[in-house]
Amino acid sequence: MTSAALTPEQAVWVRDVSRAVVDNMEEAIHGKRRILELVFATSLAGGHVLLEDVPGTGKTALARALAQSVEGVDSRIQFTPDLLPGDVTGITVFDQKTASFEFHPGPIFANVVLADEINRASPKTQSALLEVMAEGSVTVDGNTRAVDQPFLVIATQNPVEQAGTYRLPEAQLDRFMIKTSIGYPDAAAMMRILQGLTDDNGPLRPVVDTETMIRAADLARHTHMSPLIADYVMRLVDATRLASEVRLGASVRGGIALSRLAMAWAATRGREYVLPEDVRDLAVPVLAHRLVLEPEAEFEGVRPEDVVGQVLLDVPVPEENRV
Template sequence: MTPDQAKWFAETFDKLVQSVGQAVLGKSDVVRLVLTSMLAPGHVLLEDAPGTGKTSLARALAATVQGMSTRIQFTPDLLPSDVTGVTIYDQASKQFEFHKGPVFSNIVLADEINRASPKTQSAMLEVMEEGRVTVDGITHEVGSPFLVIATQNPIEQAGTYRLPEAQLDRFLMKTSLGYPDHASSVQILQGSAIRDRSRALSPKISLQAVDDMTELAATVHVDPAVLEYVSRLMEETRLADEVRVGVSIRGALALMRAVKVWAAADGRHYVIPDDVKDLVDPVWLHRFVLDPEAEFAGASARSVMSRILSEVAPPQARRQTA
């Protein structure tokens, strides 16, 4: 990536944030994280109470990039075929035809994903990791860009199935929209007659431009000193007494993809240690498996990560390579 390309990337990224921000008021920080996940590419898990604007976020993002959005309401009786699609025999043509499920979209909102059975949850694993669906032995591509925004309700656990660590690891980031601040709440109430703010949004870029931004972000330079810094942080999460399972190499690779987009969104064609510090919480914390006794004593993934960041010194200069 050249400095001029980084400047264009940052300007385009800001336009997307401002556009989505017209529908999701006062949450530009979360919008930036979700956009970073889409361009990394990866998927987002939102742990939020009902009515915080998760559906509006998905629709606004799809409208901004001229894409399609679908919403899947996960329930205990939802079947895998309800998500991926089903093959049906057509008596007229005497052939089997594949009917695509709602997962065939650019932005998929998997609402309350922890309410579905583990079998249905697992139907999302292949499409989230590979970008394709296999039904009756035949593979179907879902297209690009592809972003899953999954949600789960933290205040109601009755009738839910906890997401296993293997599935949590598929999400690039875990974050929360939260409630809007006072000024944003007043603005939302003033426009109470508007049911869906995303309908007023016009596309800022095409889907092809999104793919171009993804490819461009992958070319951001990462100094070997930054790579060593990330590797040391990853190793410390595994050695921490409070942690039973630390960050895997998949988690480290996810962080590297994310920090490249984060740096480009800031107008830089290179990554700095502050990029790592900015994203380590949303990218890594949901990947920790804490020791039950340490968790009972009050330890949390965030407190462990904060201690590790304070103990591992970031690089102060570029590493000289031969």
């Protein structure tokens, strides 16, 4: 593993890896390049993704495309009210032939895990998934087992149907590095999808292996962030707490997530240093879902994204500083 600061040559290499993976994913997900870049950068930053989207927008296809592009394993967990924590993490079963206990791993042991409709499972099962996300390991019957690397959870929520769902508490929402949506494709992308229905291309070919992803993630963690940029992140986070529409602002974890993702984002752009523009590009998907608004503001139609947007306008942008 590297310990020195990211060099310009290494940053270009990370950018080339990012482009190769995203270009490959675009063969399956048309017209959503920024979302693909955002998800890939999140995986490099060691975070997880929450997609709030209506059914049929390509969430499963996105997770599968990423796993296939990096020659990894993908799994899908359909969350339902009767899903148990063991259905996610795995269980220990007694084998009568060998007179010993044998661990049967759950679907969480994959490189890319799609947790579909996470808000339909009970809070206990939600917590089991979120614990694995935070710790990177599973503990069953006192034995701890690390999950595969790289490891990315893409959880989904349906914003339309709320009957029979368990709302994710703010503390659990805070564990997702970003919250975003894919949305419907534009007309050009929709035509490409419809015209491709007769093609039988099969799964995507892998363009990198998991070891390359691990190395790219390690390099991205060493992207330079100057004290001036760190101060900018701090002031943005602090401003969300002081906004009149907000009851609970962004947490310290939110500031860390914004910094880490900005470092990975800069590396995927071929830069060995973070710019204020990187922070501004990522502030809404990183910070908005962490805000709890005042009831009066919600009643007036204010959205967390609006608050973060106003914060970006109010907080002065530092001049470029790479030192």
